[in-house]
Amino acid sequence: MSKEETFDENIILKVDDLHTYFFTEDGVVKAVDGVTFDVQRGEVLGLVGESGSGKSVTAMSILRLIPQPPGKIISGDVLWKGKSILEVPESGMRSIRGNQIAVVFQDPLTSLNPVLTIEDQINEAIMLHQQVTKDEATEKTRTLLDLVGIPDAGKRLKDYPWQFSGGMRQRVMIALALSCNPDLLIADEPTTALDVTIQAQVLDLMRDLKNRFQTSIILITHDIGVIAEMCDRVAVMYAGNIVEIGDVVTIFKEPKHPYTKALLKSIPDANARRDDELYSIPGTIPNLINPPTGCRFHPRCSEAMPECSEIIPDTIELVPGHFVKCLLFTNQIKKK
Secondary structure (H helix, E strand, C coil): CCCCCCCCCCEEEEEEEEEEEEEECCEEEEEEEEEEEEEECCCEEEEECCCCCCHHHHHHHHCCCCCCCCEEEEEEEEEECCEEHHHCCHHHHHHHECCCEEEECCCHHHHCCCCCCHHHHHHHHHHHHCCCCHHHHHHHHHHHHHHCCCCCHHHHCCCCHHHCCHHHHHHHHHHHHHCCCCCEEEEECCCCCCCHHHHHHHHHHHHHHHHHHCCEEEEEECCHHHHHHHCCEEEEEECCEEEEEEEHHHHHHCCCCHHHHHHHHCCCCCCCCCCCCCCCCCCCCCCCCCCCCCCCCHHHCCCCCHHHHCCCCCEEEEECCEEEECHHHHHHHHHC
16 A cells, blocks of 8 residues: 555644654755654644754755755655655745745744845745735735734835834744745754743744644754743654654653653753752763764663663653653563
């Protein structure tokens, strides 16, 4: 049976055993090494993990924006509405990127063209994918800027990106991403460069847009608090692997993987005393040119067993929808 025949209409995106490597002078960087997850219609899926865990490379692989060379998708598949994105010609990808799948990057100042007005940039995206006149595109651009909370939107159309604050630029990026009514929005660290007040406003905006338009969202972040506030499900990434995935309540209340537990333990406690030390996970993300043998987390893991350095754990479904990649649970299930 073909992948198209087994397509579940509730699953808008499926990443299946994806491997994306970078071929450098120092060696092969296994940035994404066997990642599998799906995104359902209208849900927010969080991708969380330390810097260097492979979150952004996963997003760029979905959009086929990995620079070649040095990067290359080695194996696996990305199914968009049941069809392989990896088999779509580049001309076809142009109709998917920005139109069906949109992205909001961490730094809007580097993503927006500094010599074009906001009107020109959003109009260009609208006119590229929709059969509208320039006047119609301008009216839609003004409506979008209004929608994302830009004050005096009509007057700001002729402004340039550098004339906006960081929070306003991020709103412009969200307006640009939504200009073609995408089915999926990938938000890659969209609030990292913003202060706490503006961060809350941007998250509120994304939540409102998701509820209003039933847009699916992949939210990439290293901030566990943002995940708790925004997501329906969460996938925890470490060193190119997804080590745990499940609904957000389960992951927060009953984390199973030692890395997930360590991430949650590192969240500052508002009730802690001033002299209490903040917990930090010992060690650092491994070099992905020569990753550790066996489980990649074992050198930093407080629950590691001798076999963890030798055996790559399988991904086990503990209960429906809750998956973990850890020998602690593989062994338990094998003993039953």
